[in-house]
Amino acid sequence: MRINLASIHVSDQAKALRFYTEALGFRKKVEIPLDEHHSWITVVSPEQPDGTELVLEPDTHPAVKPYQDALVADGIPITSFAVDDVRAEYERLRKLGVVFTQPPTDMGPVTTAVLDDTCGNLLQLAQHHG
């Protein structure tokens, strides 16, 4: 058994694709139109092009919005991405206008930061030490 997909609900797939590729630096792997408004879109890390694909999934189900709102209010990220230097990423992304709800903070074996993906979710960046 392998984890080949992980999915994130996004409020706007085109906007999300721009954010996840242009700001975060992921690469589009698949884009298949499903209907007039929605597509099957996945992105991957350029460091792991054959690794787990992240699905940018439409947030059309009515349960998604209240779920996201409750998590965001409490500052809880929907998932976490590994970075080599969280402070450098923080500076780089802030210059692009990305909003952070938590600046880089030492949390035991990791230093983490939390940002807003502009499409309904918070994302954590984590740098593991040692």
Next chain:
Amino acid sequence: MDDVFKALADPTRRRILDELAERDGQSLFEICGRLTTRHGLGLTRQAISQHLAVLEAAGLIRTRREGRYKFHDLDTGPLRRAVARWLPPEGPGDGGPQSPDATETPGPETSGPGTPDGPEPTDRAATPGEH
């Protein structure tokens, strides 16, 4: 006034204040993460929420809604008022510009109004207000 002392009587709640003293504007998620990773306090999010509610009722923290986010800030006002009655009157207040030799003024927050369970490792007490 009773609310303030009751809120301070719990070591977890004092830890929360320690962490907020380091940086204001923390989400519930960040406070939970700090308590777990820095202090080994394996509390549920719900339990921490309840501690935050006690601190907020005592006026020691304030919650602030900023768009979709909710942040917590430290408010030391009630703390100062709570201990002021036993402290000698100070002149111009914190770090008064008039009295350069008054640098030994006791820090009311760190000298402690009595923490019955002994001294705590407050490594950051040496650098209050660092950002």
